[in-house]
Amino acid sequence: MWLLEHEGEFARHEAIELGLELSGDTVPDTLPAEPVVTVRFGGYGDGRGYSVANALRALGYQGRLIAAGPLVPDQARHAFQSGFDAIAVTDESVARMGEAAWANAMSLTVRELYTPRRGSRGPEHGLWAARHGQ
Amino acid sequence: MYHYDGYDQAFVAARAAEFRDQVNRRLAGQLTEDEFKPLRLKNGLYLQLHAYMLRIAIPYGTLSADQMRTLGELADRYDRGYGHFTTRQNLQFNWTQLKDVPDMLDILAEAGMHAIQTSGNCIRNVTTDAYAGVAGDELIDPRPTCELLRQWSSLHPEFAFLPRKFKIAVIGAAEDRAAMKFHDIGLTAYPGVDGGRPSYDVWVGGGQGRTPRVAQLFEAGVPFERLLPTLDSMLRVYNLHGRRDNKYKARIKILVAELGLEEYRAEVKADMEGRDLSVFDVAGAEYDRIAAHFDIADVPAEADVRLEAEGDFAAWLDQNVTAHKLPGYAAVTVSFKAPGAIPGDATGEDMRTLAALAERYSRAELRVTHRQNVVLPFVRKADLKALFAALVEAGLATANIGLTSDIIACPGLDYCALATARSIPIAQALSAQISAIEADARAKGEDPSGPTINISGCINACGHHHAANIGILGLNKAEKESYQITLGGRADENAAVGEILGPGFAAEEVPAVIARIIATWREHRTANESFVATYERVGKAVFKTAIYEEPLHVAA
Numbered sequence A: 001m002w003l004l005e006h007e008g009e010f011a012r013h014e015a016i017e018l019g020l021e022l023s024g025d026t027v028p029d030t031l032p033a034e035p036v037v038t039v040r041f042g043g044y045g046d047g048r049g050y051s052v053a054n055a056l057r058a059l060g061y062q063g064r065l066i067a068a069g070p071l072v073p074d075q076a077r078h079a080f081q082s083g084f085d086a087i088a089v090t091d092e093s094v095a096r097m098g099e100a101a102w103a104n105a106m107s108l109t110v111r112e113l114y115t116p117r118r119g120s121r122g123p124e125h126g127l128w129a130a131r132h133g134q
Numbered sequence B: 001m002y003h004y005d006g007y008d009q010a011f012v013a014a015r016a017a018e019f020r021d022q023v024n025r026r027l028a029g030q031l032t033e034d035e036f037k038p039l040r041l042k043n044g045l046y047l048q049l050h051a052y053m054l055r056i057a058i059p060y061g062t063l064s065a066d067q068m069r070t071l072g073e074l075a076d077r078y079d080r081g082y083g084h085f086t087t088r089q090n091l092q093f094n095w096t097q098l099k100d101v102p103d104m105l106d107i108l109a110e111a112g113m114h115a116i117q118t119s120g121n122c123i124r125n126v127t128t129d130a131y132a133g134v135a136g137d138e139l140i141d142p143r144p145t146c147e148l149l150r151q152w153s154s155l156h157p158e159f160a161f162l163p164r165k166f167k168i169a170v171i172g173a174a175e176d177r178a179a180m181k182f183h184d185i186g187l188t189a190y191p192g193v194d195g196g197r198p199s200y201d202v203w204v205g206g207g208q209g210r211t212p213r214v215a216q217l218f219e220a221g222v223p224f225e226r227l228l229p230t231l232d233s234m235l236r237v238y239n240l241h242g243r244r245d246n247k248y249k250a251r252i253k254i255l256v257a258e259l260g261l262e263e264y265r266a267e268v269k270a271d272m273e274g275r276d277l278s279v280f281d282v283a284g285a286e287y288d289r290i291a292a293h294f295d296i297a298d299v300p301a302e303a304d305v306r307l308e309a310e311g312d313f314a315a316w317l318d319q320n321v322t323a324h325k326l327p328g329y330a331a332v333t334v335s336f337k338a339p340g341a342i343p344g345d346a347t348g349e350d351m352r353t354l355a356a357l358a359e360r361y362s363r364a365e366l367r368v369t370h371r372q373n374v375v376l377p378f379v380r381k382a383d384l385k386a387l388f389a390a391l392v393e394a395g396l397a398t399a400n401i402g403l404t405s406d407i408i409a410c411p412g413l414d415y416c417a418l419a420t421a422r423s424i425p426i427a428q429a430l431s432a433q434i435s436a437i438e439a440d441a442r443a444k445g446e447d448p449s450g451p452t453i454n455i456s457g458c459i460n461a462c463g464h465h466h467a468a469n470i471g472i473l474g475l476n477k478a479e480k481e482s483y484q485i486t487l488g489g490r491a492d493e494n495a496a497v498g499e500i501l502g503p504g505f506a507a508e509e510v511p512a513v514i515a516r517i518i519a520t521w522r523e524h525r526t527a528n529e530s531f532v533a534t535y536e537r538v539g540k541a542v543f544k545t546a547i548y549e550e551p552l553h554v555a556a
Helices: A048-059 A073-082 A091-097 A099-103 A127-131 B006-027 B033-041 B065-078 B098-110 B143-153 B224-241 B252-259 B261-272 B283-293 B311-320 B348-361 B381-394 B424-443 B507-524 B531-538 B540-548
Strands: A002-005 A010-012 A020-023 A036-040 A064-068 A086-089 B045-047 B052-056 B062-064 B082-085 B091-096 B168-171 B185-190 B199-204 B216-223 B321-323 B329-334 B345-347 B365-368 B374-380 B453-456 B470-477 B480-487
Touching: A002 A099, A010 A099, A036 A048, A048 A064, A048 A073, A048 B224, A073 A099, A091 A099, A127 B006, A127 B283, B006 B033, B006 B098, B033 B045, B052 B098, B062 B065, B065 B082, B065 B091, B065 B098, B065 B348, B065 B365, B082 B348, B091 B098, B143 B168, B143 B224, B143 B283, B185 B224, B199 B224, B216 B224, B216 B261, B224 B252, B224 B261, B224 B283, B252 B261, B311 B321, B311 B329, B311 B381, B329 B381, B345 B348, B348 B365, B348 B374, B348 B381, B374 B381, B424 B453, B424 B507, B470 B507, B480 B507, B480 B540, B507 B531, B507 B540, B531 B540
Parallel strands: A020 A036, A036 A064, A064 A086, B168 B185, B453 B470
Antiparallel strands: A002 A010, A002 A086, B045 B052, B052 B091, B062 B365, B082 B091, B082 B345, B185 B199, B199 B216, B321 B329, B329 B374, B365 B374, B470 B480
16 A cells, blocks of 8 residues: 655555544544544545545644545545545555656646635645735 | 736646646556546546547636637647537537647647636536626626636636536626526626625526526625635535435535525535635635726727618627627627528637637627627727628628527537437528528518527537527437427526427427427517517417427428
């Protein structure tokens, strides 16, 4: 299993601390107490996990959030900008999609947004803020 | 109109570069077609029956002369010399090759254009009134709001894999010329309490497709400061709770119907409660910056001119020229619905002609209408005659805007992989037949107006058939094309879904059926009554009897 960190590090790990595993389809009623929470996406096209992360950050979750499931490198930006710290990537997906595609996921994408999300771990500053001197 | 600054320019260039990399990884086999498909759709690229189709965003239908010229160049260089204006105010190229698309996107980015979110399960290109900013009945120009929403929704990380596509329309006048109530979210903008930034009525759950719905009022009087937070929470509740088990039940209209409007509203309020909304604080200053681009205070005043007109010029003035908010000006609509033509199709040459005419006569600005025509929004009345002459020379002076022959049609089975029947030949046959009747009426000094006709080649309803006075839906019944007729639909502020008339017809029968429907209306019409007014008064049964009682006698 590999981990892509929001700061850019991409490395293979023998074991990964996934902490509390949550299904990516529902926002939990109570704030998790665990220091690590993994949100498992049900499918590549199932974007609920991004809203789960956003909602957890809005609720005040400060721990480490990991996205897991059948994601592609092009979705790394979406995950980080929605509040995830890292993405767990399977050996199979690294082999097929290419280590470089994952390692460069954040340099090959659009790194800016007009308006960042509360709780984002992405590289964006926000074009509106830049325009208005903030 | 809005012009890109360096930030916008860098943003679309970065997106074009990202897409080039995605295409390369697909060609190298690192992405499966299943994985690539949502990525290409989010950039407007469809695999159609014969080729890739690239759908280019014309945000809220507004573009500059230079941008129109760029589209003309792309038509000649990468397509077969033409493009297709759509009911979503976009432009489609139907004959592109995958390897060329990254280059096309670079050229578009140079011109301040893109194909971002013109397809896919994300927030689509925001649409509006094609006469925004110039219409005489306007309360506020909706386009600054549209541009703000374009920026907010572009590459939105959280709402990029929604249950289904999501369409937003904004209007700023009492008359709805954007079919606002047939959108997932519709906004009516009007001046805010202190005359500053607008307030909005927010409508939700409209849509067409196989379950047509007119939007319901979600909340009235939302002040500007609460617009983006409200949309943010509306989208989040939809993203989390919209159905994903059945793509035909995945639009927000189904969620709102199943939850009930009250419950949906409560969920949205609960999501918004306690959220730190400070990221949206800068939106007000950004709105003001954008709004300044649309300010028309510098447009010189013109003396109002009374035009003496007769013949073709008089007909064109009647049909294609719209009242303007500024004295001495008019908005001119150029019809892409000539008799027998393919609705919305324009050649590269047409696009260059429009660009040149816009530069000469319309402050270098153009609009694309959701009825698949093009508007020159700032024509001095004193220039109308010269403009008309230039349009006649270019073969673009068809005088039928708003008439029955101004037919909407999707590309249908001639191009589209989703279609179940052809739309284009039906539109061509009807337009030839109806144009002749309209010309005859005009020659006799009678009113040439009549019902709107919209044609879709499948239940997805890109041709907006539900919202037409006469809707035509092409289906496939027992391996044969069959056309179902709906009556009484309307896309305006009194939006309504058309009612199915009865069993469908063969393609050859459609012109005769439509002729009978129009004849029945004329027979029952009181002076100056519109088609829908007559239909609502006399009811479906009268039309049903007229259509089905006597055989059609059409040679197959």
